[in-house]
Amino acid sequence: MINLSHNQLEIRFPEVHKRAGVKIDFQRTLRVPDDSETHYLPPGLGRFPLRHIEDFDLKNKSHLKKRGGVIMPMFQADALWLNFTPLYEQGFDEEYPIAIKIGTGKICAISGDKWNSSLNRDPQDYITVPGQPWLDGYNADQNGTVRQFVAAPLGKGYTVEEQLTGSATVGGIQIQAFPMKVKTYRKLMKSRSFGAEVEACYSAAPRLEHKESFDMGLAPGGSIKQDIYEDEYSLEDWDLRNSHRCFVTLANATQWMDLTGEAPPLSPNTEYRYKQQGLPWFDYYDEDRDAINTAVKLGKVKSPKELGAAEKDPKWDEELVHHPNTGNSIIPQFLSKESKNKDKKKWW
Amino acid sequence: MKRFGSYIRDCREKLNKESKGYSVRKVADKIGVEPAFLSKVERDIVPPPSEKKIIAIAKVLKEDPDILLAMAGKVSTDLLKIIQKRPVIFADLIRKLKKEPDHAVLKIVREVTDGDW
Numbered sequence: 001m002i003n004l005s006h007n008q009l010e011i012r013f014p015e016v017h018k019r020a021g022v023k024i025d026f027q028r029t030l031r032v033p034d035d036s037e038t039h040y041l042p043p044g045l046g047r048f049p050l051r052h053i054e055d056f057d058l059k060n061k062s063h064l065k066k067r068g069g070v071i072m073p074m075f076q077a078d079a080l081w082l083n084f085t086p087l088y089e090q091g092f093d094e095e096y097p098i099a100i101k102i103g104t105g106k107i108c109a110i111s112g113d114k115w116n117s118s119l120n121r122d123p124q125d126y127i128t129v130p131g132q133p134w135l136d137g138y139n140a141d142q143n144g145t146v147r148q149f150v151a152a153p154l155g156k157g158y159t160v161e162e163q164l165t166g167s168a169t170v171g172g173i174q175i176q177a178f179p180m181k182v183k184t185y186r187k188l189m190k191s192r193s194f195g196a197e198v199e200a201c202y203s204a205a206p207r208l209e210h211k212e213s214f215d216m217g218l219a220p221g222g223s224i225k226q227d228i229y230e231d232e233y234s235l236e237d238w239d240l241r242n243s244h245r246c247f248v249t250l251a252n253a254t255q256w257m258d259l260t261g262e263a264p265p266l267s268p269n270t271e272y273r274y275k276q277q278g279l280p281w282f283d284y285y286d287e288d289r290d291a292i293n294t295a296v297k298l299g300k301v302k303s304p305k306e307l308g309a310a311e312k313d314p315k316w317d318e319e320l321v322h323h324p325n326t327g328n329s330i331i332p333q334f335l336s337k338e339s340k341n342k343d344k345k346k347w348w
Numbered sequence: 349m350k351r352f353g354s355y356i357r358d359c360r361e362k363l364n365k366e367s368k369g370y371s372v373r374k375v376a377d378k379i380g381v382e383p384a385f386l387s388k389v390e391r392d393i394v395p396p397p398s399e400k401k402i403i404a405i406a407k408v409l410k411e412d413p414d415i416l417l418a419m420a421g422k423v424s425t426d427l428l429k430i431i432q433k434r435p436v437i438f439a440d441l442i443r444k445l446k447k448e449p450d451h452a453v454l455k456i457v458r459e460v461t462d463g464d465w
Contacts, residue, residue: 002460009460054461068463106465174465247465 002244004070007047011098011244012087013179019096020179021087022129026050026072026248028265029136031079031150032222034305038145039224041081041136041282046265048072048080053249056259061214067172069247073256073264074151074216081136081149084129096185099126099231099238102135103174104149104218105161110139110228112164112297117243119178121235124292126178128231131289136224140298144227144291147220147303151250156312158304159217164297171217176245184237216250220301227291352419353392359409360390370409379404396420 003010013020027044050070058064074080082102086095099119101108106115111125119126127135137146138160152158154168162168180188253264350358364370376386379401388394396402402420406413417424423431431438445453 002462003458004460052458052460066463067465068461070460170465245462246460247463 002246004050004052007050009050009070009175009246010087011175011177011246013239013242013244016179016239016242017096017182017185019088019094020098020182020185021096022098022100022177023085023087024100024175025083025085026080026173027083029079029081031077032148032224034222034303037223038141039222039281041134041224041226042079042148043282044081044083048074048265049262050248051260058214058259064214064249067247067249069249071249071251071256071259072173073251073253075253075264076151076153079148079150079221080218081134083134084127084132086130094189095130097131097180097188097233097237098129099178099180100129101126101174101176101178104138105159105165105168105170105172106174107160107164108295109135109137109149109160109298110292110295112138112140112295112299112301114165115174117176117245118240119235119238121231123295124231126231127228128233131232132229134226135228136226138220138298138301139228139292139295140220140301141223141294143294144225145223146226146228147298147301148222148224149218150221150304151216152219152304152309153252154215154217156309158219158307158309160220160298160301161217163301168217171215172250173218173248174245175248176243178238178240178243180233180237181239184233214249214251214255216252218250220298220303222303227289230290230292232289350419351392352396352416353390355419356405356409356411356416357390359411363409375405375408378408396422399424 001012001014003012008023008025010023011021026048028046028048029042029044032039032042050072053067053069053071054065056071084100086098088094088096101110101115101119103109103115107113108115108125110127111120111123113120113123113125135146137148140147140160154162154171157163157168159168159171161170251259256262256264360370360372360375372387372390373383376383379386381397381401385394385397389397396419397405399417399422402416402422403413403424405411406416414424445456448456
């Protein structure tokens with residue numbers, strides 16, 4: 001079952017095991033500059049609001065209700081990352097492993113393959129929790145980096161879906177979660193209780209979170225340093241007969257206000273302002289786990305900037321970033337990388 | 349709770365003020381009953397019509413069929429089937445939830461739906 005609680009999807013498998021489940025939320029964040037540089041993990045600026053899609057009158061788009069799931073607002077200037085939290089955070093030893101597939105426009109964000117409702121290993125098309133606390137983008141860049149998930153209007157050719165399929169029919173975000181087989185989990189618990197593999201490789205200090213489509217999809221943005229870890233179990237360890245899935249429809253800010261009467265979260269903070277306030281950026285590095293290779297199919301996709309979005313749409317950059325004082329559009333400055341690779345397994 | 353007849357009459361008259369396509373005659377036509385019968389239903393002179401007609405009224409007046417059925421003292425066939433499969437469990441569940449606030453009930457029953465995609 002999937003419940004919505006505090007703008008978070010709570011996916012549970014009580015029929016499998018009381019601990020089997022995961023919580024997923026979508027964090028608003030800064031767009032990192034889309035340039036040749038690789039950037040550190042940007043901060044979380046709070047959860048995007050999520051609502052049951054069937055609660056709203058979608059007017060001429062009411063067919064979208066047939067997909068079920070939830071609806072979420074995004075400004076064109078927004079970027080997001082997915083935050084995965086085990087259901088019971090009472091120590092790594094007891095967390096129940098869950099495999100999660102993530103798609104945008106029904107293209108897998110990990111493998112670049114068309115969406116299918118199973119787990120595949122060659123290439124791996126899912127992430128595992130615990131182990132992968134966040135996902136900031138497509139497995140589309142060089143190894144050890146991802147291309148940031150950034151909002152893009154459907155129908156202009158910027159989304160990954162449009163670049164790989166040539167059509168703009170789906171949009172949104174797709175999630176499907178599979179629990180580990182209960183037999184495997186029990187064996188795992190037994191081995192851990194004997195101290196065989198107790199050493200935690202997952203230190204889940206929360207990444208900073210500031211409390212303060214219909215026609216939308218996601219496109220690849222700037223490059224971010226992030227590994228997507230290889231599944232440390234075998235494919236047979238996952239319970240493919242039990243899965244839950246959710247379609248996240250993306251609405252632009254105007255559509256969201258029309259539908260819900262709620263103001264969407266304010267346009268994102270800029271990297272410029274964030275840097276001026278001396279706020280931290282993040283790195284996560286687990287030397288005990290191997291990362292998977294970049295998805296060959298996603299290697300072909302280009303960012304809106306590379307596709308000339310700014311030239312085609314004069315407002316593109318203005319929506320992207322605004323100077324905190326003047327309101328004029330600005331080009332964000334790069335962050336200093338003096339500390340890069342200095343520390344492993346560290347949050348900063 | 350308002351009576352079924354007066355409730356649908358209020359809904360119909362409100363819509364009729366906005367678009368003039370909701371006279372007793374026109375609505376009766378749309379749901380397939382005689383205008384005189386609908387008029388009597390609206391004045392609560394006769395009992396509410398069948399489940400099928402109530403669902404048709406809800407559709408025409410853009411109301412929730414479950415609410416209209418509840419006002420008419422009826423339970424939709426699909427809900428009845430669900431209860432009849434496990435009458436003891438559902439009767440117990442509904443009685444236990446009787447005094448719970450809405451948010452607590454929603455938390456128990458509300459799941460994110462999955463559809464065709």
